[in-house]
Structures are given as C-alpha cells and as structure tokens.
Amino acid sequence: MAANSNKLTALKVKKVNAVGRYADGNCLYLYVDKLGSKRWVLRLVVRGRRRDMGLGSVNLVSLEEARDLARSYRRIAREGGDPFQERNNSKGSVVTLQEAALEVHKLNAPTWKNKKHSDQWISSLERHVFPMIGDTAISEVTSSDILKVLSPIWVEKSDTAKKIRQRLRMVIKWSKAQGYYEGEDPVELAEQALPRIKPSGKHFKSASYQDLPEIVGQLQFSQISLPTRLALEFLILSACRTTEVLEAHWSEIDLDKRLWVIPAERMKANKLHQVPLTDRMIEILEVAGSIKLDNGLIFPSQINGKALSNNTLRLALQKRLMLDDLTVHGMRSAFKDWAAETTGYANEVSEMALGHAISSKVEAAYRRGNLLTKRKQMMADWADYVAGKQNKVISLHPDKERA
16 A cells, blocks of 8 residues: 655655555655565556556665656656666666576575585576576566476476576566566466476475575575564574474573573473574574564464464475475474584484483483583584585584584
C-alpha cells in the first residue's frame, strides 16, 4: 500500500524500514522489501503500455538522483520514445544474461568456500546456460528461455538442474536490484511449467559440509521471512536440534559470557547444554531482538507469535531454497562430518557440541580440562568455515592440546 502523498526526504528514505511502497510524487516510488532492501521504481506509460522501471538501490542512487532520472525517463516516454531502450543505449551496450551472471559470480565468489566451488558455479552456467541464452539481453529473458535450459536436464540430471535453477535465480535477483530486469521472476514461472519429480523413495540426504557456505549465502539473500531465515542460520551455526532452536527463549541467552544455556528439560539427553555464541550468532540475535515479542521466544512467527514449526524450516530449505533432497536435521550431520574430516578436534568435543550423551567418565575427564574453551574455538572455526573464510588452516594433528 502506498504511503501518503507527501514527498520523501533523504532522512525518511534513510530511516524507513517498514515493508511497503512509498510515493515521492510523479510516479516515483521507494520500495522496501521483506529483507529491508530499498530500491527506486518509476511507473511509466511507454507507448500505451504501463511499465515499472527500476532505478537502482538507494545505496547507489540518492533521492535527488532518482528524481533526476525519473524526470528524464518521463520526458522520453511523453515524446513517444522508449526509456528502457534509451537506458540500455546510454550504457553503451545491452547487458546480456552472460554478463550479468559473470558479475554475480565476481561479487559472490569471495564469500564462497573455495576456488573449486567457485569454478563449479560458473562452469555449470558455461556448460548449460550460456550456449543457449547467454547472449540474450537480461531485460528480455523470459520463462520460455529458462525452460529451454532446464527442460533437457530436469529429469535426467535433476541435481544439476536444481543448482542451475538456484544460480539463475541469483542472477535475476541481482539484475532486478540493478534495474536491468522488470517484472516477475522468469525462473519461478518456468518452474511451474516443469514436471514434478516424484520422490525416489530413498532417504533424504544429509547436507554436505562443502555445500554449507553456498547454502548460507543463498539463505541470507533469500526472500524467506526474517524469523525463519534467522532461525535456520542460527541452527546451522549452533549445530543444535530444530526444536532446541525454535523453542529458544531470551532468558537462555547470556551475552556477557557469550553462551546460550539450554535447560535440561529441553534437551534430548536431559542434561543442561551450553552453546558458545560466535560473533555471527550474536549478530543474528541482535537482528532478532529488533522484532522481539513479549512471549520471550527468540524466533517467533510474525503471523501468530508462536514458535516457528519444524515444517516451516523444512519448507524454507526444500521449497524456498529449492534443496528438495535435504533435511534441516541433516545440517547437524554436516557439522559432524566437517569436524571429523577437516579438523583435529577430538570426537568427544564435537559429540558434546551436538548435545549427544557420552559416558560420564569421559565427560568428567573433559570437564576437568578446559572443555568449554575448546568448544568455543571449534564453533568459531565452524562459523568461519560456513562464512567461506578458508584462509585459516585448521590443525589436523592429533589433539594433544585440543583433546
């Protein structure tokens, strides 16, 4: 719903955070989406057809610049011209899908886990997308173009097709933010026309720890509701069970000690569980605090105020992120595999991080040592890994100092 007709000010543009459309006058609007992103949109009638033109993010285009652009494009439309074509011409050349994809890859590669993954991301597009529609102007990409890419591999190479679908969606979202693409997401429209792949009857896969950095990156930039997005990332970083996260209360958080203390009655092993809070987990809690309700839940539903359901996280993972063959619980397995295969932390340390029951004799021995310090370091290493910070070398030597 549009805000009142008063013109916007630079201060209001900076401070407004509520989702909605805010009118500046003369068909120029500020859009604020569910993620808090803000962008300019100009509504025009071009040769008898109403169209919305993105003018860019407020981080790149100021209020005055947006007004200047709007005046210029309105004049072109009044004179019978095509502002969209004029904009493309002013940039020297039309931005193609391939150029947009290369730019998205360039921007995101530093956040991904390693060079191999980065190479796989772009090589999948080079193999399956660019030969078919790479030279198509990004502004002209349609759902039929997407179908042309996905249909031949949708059934026979479903895993590959799903990854390409995710990557094309990233390209379209970036293009929308840059003002290169208008209208509905053609990837989403194409998906509706693709055949539903019947479950194979096999068990769902555990997430591979190698894929976690990309999954978290996609999650952070997704259109999933804020509480769900925060809860799912917090679950991955904490390696805790779904219900432990969804029923977490602010009273369990000790920011001074950087600990989340889960009471015994909420733990499967019926023992109090301390979870070290990493820097990123604290950032998530700070954002969650901005939407805090009176019921004490950290991640309440914004619809009914109750704890989010397990199904909400499952749908976010399998439907919104399109990772159909993964489960939320599988994120814990990814953490365990990462700890076992790439670090020198003793098995008992990761077992206790997962809240698993271990023998009282072993637990007592670990508690006599500085176990919490070791676990804090392990969770910090895990957070770095998930964030794609791969420069840090994690020791693979036996745990003389970490055991």
